[in-house]
Amino acid sequence: MAKIIECVPNISEGRNLEVVEACVDEVRKTAGVTLLDYSSDASHNRSVITFMGSPEGVMNAATALAKKAVELIDLTKHQGEHPRMGAIDVCPLIPLKDCTKEETVEYSKQLGERLFNEAGIPIFLYEDSASAPHRVNLADIRKGQFEGMAEKVQDPKWTPDFGGAAIHPTAGVTAVGCRMPLVAFNINLSTDDVEVAKAIAKVIRRRNGGFDCVKSNGFLIETEAQDGKPAKRYAQVSINMTDYTRTPLYRVVEVTKAEAKRWGVHVVGTEIIGLTPMRALVDSAEYYLQIVDFDADKQIIENYLL
């Protein structure tokens, strides 16, 4: 079975769709990768591109895309709501199949070196690939944005990992690193009291002593009546599962149910937003069905096709 990694570059162009298509075309033209999705946001002036494939294919596609972004995107003229520091702002690599986190960190370092050598962009390694604890979080690296970056990289604390104390004059710098697949997961409650959702969100998230791989917040969701469906109003715990292999979905659901009891509230439904790896769901099935001695790699038929 072949190694599969995912790559989700964010580029700083969300208005000129010809530029976006030209960048996406570089992925389409690369052998060994599958384009999964891309979407542009005009107010952010930013596009997110998702593809996956063999590590070699993914690194080739990301490098080709970065070269095109450097050619076509000029940060000195860029405006948008979303903070950014580079033409290709961030380029995470995500292990999906038969590939460890450690191996993916190694690929991210190879990719970072190639992006500097072939596209001329200084590179920060971030997340699991970071060279120091203060460089793990993208927000910390990006602080000061493109406009402040030429000065920031003079500080030895913020020398890029590849490319030295400099930025590309129009393409800035790029963060490259390994992170685990995110699962965007919402839990809807039988109440419209947003304080209950906020309280539960606090219990389950790392920041307040909860699960290590949970980022969460409470929201009030209000939908208008539409297509014969009634209007709805309910509190929601909105969760980013940052590593479902370490903090599984079922454990978060069970703790949420237990906490909700305190307010006489129950879970009315959950939602997975966007893509999830199969294993995030299979792990929960194993728990609830009490399956013992199960080897998902060997016993799930679909794995033989990947």
Next chain:
Amino acid sequence: MAKIIECVPNISEGRNLEVVEACVDEVRKTAGVTLLDYSSDASHNRSVITFMGSPEGVMNAATALAKKAVELIDLTKHQGEHPRMGAIDVCPLIPLKDCTKEETVEYSKQLGERLFNEAGIPIFLYEDSASAPHRVNLADIRKGQFEGMAEKVQDPKWTPDFGGAAIHPTAGVTAVGCRMPLVAFNINLSTDDVEVAKAIAKVIRRRNGGFDCVKSNGFLIETEAQDGKPAKRYAQVSINMTDYTRTPLYRVVEVTKAEAKRWGVHVVGTEIIGLTPMRALVDSAEYYLQIVDFDADKQIIENYLL
């Protein structure tokens, strides 16, 4: 996304492994299919071969394998414990991905016609492909076995679907049809009273008024102490889930738990034996996690690689 079907031919040779390899080689040589597994049983004198791929690839591989089996296996000289009626005794097609049951029935008819035209074996369509209700069950078709088949096919009730009222002189007849993927699923109980397992097995199986797609039985499992693990003795409900899309695993587990309470017994663990389609587990995760509006085909990353 491409259609994927599975094929599990059973051939009537489990002792001469050169013959088995020659048949399996026909699968290996066919483009568009992946050999998943094959195993031979000497006392049954029978081998089970499992492969999957595109419908066209699977039909090509099954036809090539059948020709080789006809060439090398002579039923007039075959002895073994397992009932059999043909050199290639039975050849089920199983829809795995992006393929409906109806389409797979159609493929099974194409395959049946090819096996007669190219390998000269008269074919019975069985299971979902059967041309009459009395021809659904393999055991009913096979009754009388190879030795009685030449006479049996003279009865208009038992005329083969392809090939007329005749058998191949040395290769007999073959049953071909569409069936859903089987999931072999055991539920282990906190008791060594096998009568509890037998009683639960009766409750959940179709034969006694239970779930339509469950075949089940109760057994006493006794394992000896080995490798530092203690001896064990417990009752087990052993289940064949014949169509997990119609009777999902979680529903059988929940009814088993509810019934077990009657004897003060609980479920200590479950086992999936061999292969399972991903969806059999994902469906249970959706239930227990209370996921709403989930589209597994679009939201599970691995589906984009199949």
